[in-house]
Amino acid sequence: MLRGEITDAIRQAVMQELAAVGYGRLSIEAVARRAGVGKTAIYRRWSSKLEMVLEIVSRVAGQSLPLPDTGTLQGDLEILLRIVARALRHPLASQIIPDLLAEAARNPRIAQTLQESLRVNQRDVGNQVIGRAVDRGELPPGTDPDAAVDLIVGPIYWRLAVARTPLPDDHLPRMAASVASALGAGPPTGPGRSAAADGAATLPTPR
Amino acid sequence: MLRGEITDAIRQAVMQELAAVGYGRLSIEAVARRAGVGKTAIYRRWSSKLEMVLEIVSRVAGQSLPLPDTGTLQGDLEILLRIVARALRHPLASQIIPDLLAEAARNPRIAQTLQESLRVNQRDVGNQVIGRAVDRGELPPGTDPDAAVDLIVGPIYWRLAVARTPLPDDHLPRMAASVASALGAGPPTGPGRSAAADGAATLPTPR
DNA sequence: GTACGTCGGGACGCAACCGTACCGTCGTCG
DNA sequence: CGACGACGGTACGGTTGCGTCCCGACGTAC
Structure with a gap:
């Protein structure tokens, strides 16, 4: 009708x-x-x-996106960053997303809806990339998916949605490399560290 | 009167x-x-x-904050993250900051004022920490300060202001370690870099 | 004690928007 | 061809906010 x-x-x-x-x-x-x-x-x-x-x-945010398996953490990250960058460069999205996120801090209904819509695409994608990297031995088994998401999405979101500084396309690979390094050295979580990069161990870590 | x-x-x-x-x-x-x-x-x-x-x-945002020199990149980062975390945990700030940032994307006056107020505290602090680390030899001379700020502030901002996931105090050192690693491995910036930061030279970034 | 200026409070006309109701029109189904 | 229902448009009463103005009440400086 x-x-x-x-x-x-x-x-x-x-x-x-x-x-x-x-x-x-x-x-x-x-x-x-x-x-x-x-x-x-x-x-x-x-x-x-x-x-x-x-x-x-929620209809727009709920769209699932394909995430190809490149076989490398670095490659997966690069594609992931590229997808996020494209979304955040969209003139409508770049205004709406920060606005709704700010509003979500104030309105539980919005927060809940956003979280539900994004859970599938965000949490699953994060877990997927991290999980594959762990399986390949690129990341230690104890890697915390939540912390990983912070390290992956944080920089690109800050750059494009907060600072709103233009980000040349050829910077994405560098950022991906930085993030990959952060993930590797990042979470010295619990015991039984793997062999992979543990540069953090050489740094004095107070508390 | x-x-x-x-x-x-x-x-x-x-x-x-x-x-x-x-x-x-x-x-x-x-x-x-x-x-x-x-x-x-x-x-x-x-x-x-x-x-x-x-x-x-702008009066509130313009307050300068003391940033002690701990002698280590990891230490500086940890203090920096701690300061940012405290600010973002403040009940008023955690609502106002994302809101104004979203509004700034829409209102040039707000964007300009925020940027001016934060320039001193943000750009200078970032350059200071990076510069000291470069002087110590902890970071390569070509490190791009802008990219560094993304890597440092992005994850903590995402965690506390966007995802709004609680961040245990003992996660800050791990995050600092991750960020330090990201900074170190991050910018494999081109060949034959000069000593002083001239990231702009290689970037097709007008202004 | 007098004059000044800020104070809270109230009222103003104007504008925008809410959510609802009621039009006359038009396309479509039966 | 006739009935039905969604359509755009208009009007409604009520609420909220704007920015201005005026009032009597203080408090202070002179």
């Missing part, structure tokens, strides 16, 4: 409006205006601004 | 309101309400919401 083209127009308008003014100032009327649609059409589909945004965003 | 206690109360209220609802939804009336103050008192001090927030935030 509801015409799909209208729904699509609304979805698109919500994303644009979200990027333009943020969730805090997003108004139904502005969305309707931008979509060339009556408010009625929106309220016929969603019950409130929050429900609308959650449904639309 | 303007009573300082009133100004302080307003400043405090702005920070709390900023944390509670974000910049987008911050209203002068709510600030006045929270501060127990008339709107008049606010408009007597600042001309608009934007000017008010910019002045108050």
Whole structure:
């Protein structure tokens, strides 16, 4: 009964409006205006601004992405960084993602939805890359996946979404190499260290 | 003539309101309400919401922080991470910082003010730590300070401000070790590098 | 004691938006 | 061809905020 083209127009308008003014100032009327649609059409589909945004965003964020196995930690990282970089360079995403993350710190519903949408793509991808590297012997078995995700995604996110400094394409391999090194030396977790890089052991580590 | 206690109360209220609802939804009336103050008192001090927030935030963000020289890259990093972690754990800061960063992507005035306020503390601190490490021979001379900042601040920021996963105190040294390793192996920057940091020379990065 | 200026508070006109209701139109299904 | 339902548009009452103005109450400096 509801015409799909209208729904699509609304979805698109919500994303644009979200990027333009943020969730805090997003108004139904502005969305309707931008979509060339009556408010009625929106309220016929969603019950409130929050429900609308959650449904639309989670649909976009929930898309699964293919992650090829390159056979090398370095190669996997490079592809991973490239994917994240492309996403964060998207003009809409680069505005919407930080905005929703900030809003999530304040609104449990948003936080929960984002986390659920991203869990599949984030946690699984992280575990997958780390797991494969461990199997290959490139990383020690005790490697903490959570800490690994911090080291992988943190730098690229900071660069593109926080500092917003342009990142030349040829820097991605360097960053991948740095991250790979960080992962190798990183978590001297528990006993039974493997043979792989343990440069950290030579550094005096207080507490 | 303007009573300082009133100004302080307003400043405090702005920070709390900023944390509670974000910049987008911050209203002068709510600030006045929270501060127990008339709107008049606010408009007597600042001309608009934007000017008010910019002045108050830049005053807080502009505080210089002491950065002791521990004599080791690992030690410097650990202290640095500890400082950043403490800041990001602050209940007000942890809400306000991501919010303003998201808003900065949208409002040039905010972006400029934040950048100016943080330039002293961020760029200088980064350059200082890296420079000292290079002098000690812990890092290769060509190390790119910008890339280094990404690697240092990115993971801790992601962990605390984005993923908002609790970070046990004893993880900081491990993270510092990882970051140190990343910095060391990181920039295999081109051939025949000169001594002083000239990362810009190899980068097609205008300005 | 008088004059000044800030104080909180209230009221102003204006604007935007909420969520709902009611139009007349138009496409589609039966 | 007729009924149905979604469509864009408009209007509604109510709320919130803006930025300004005015008021009486203090407190202080002179």
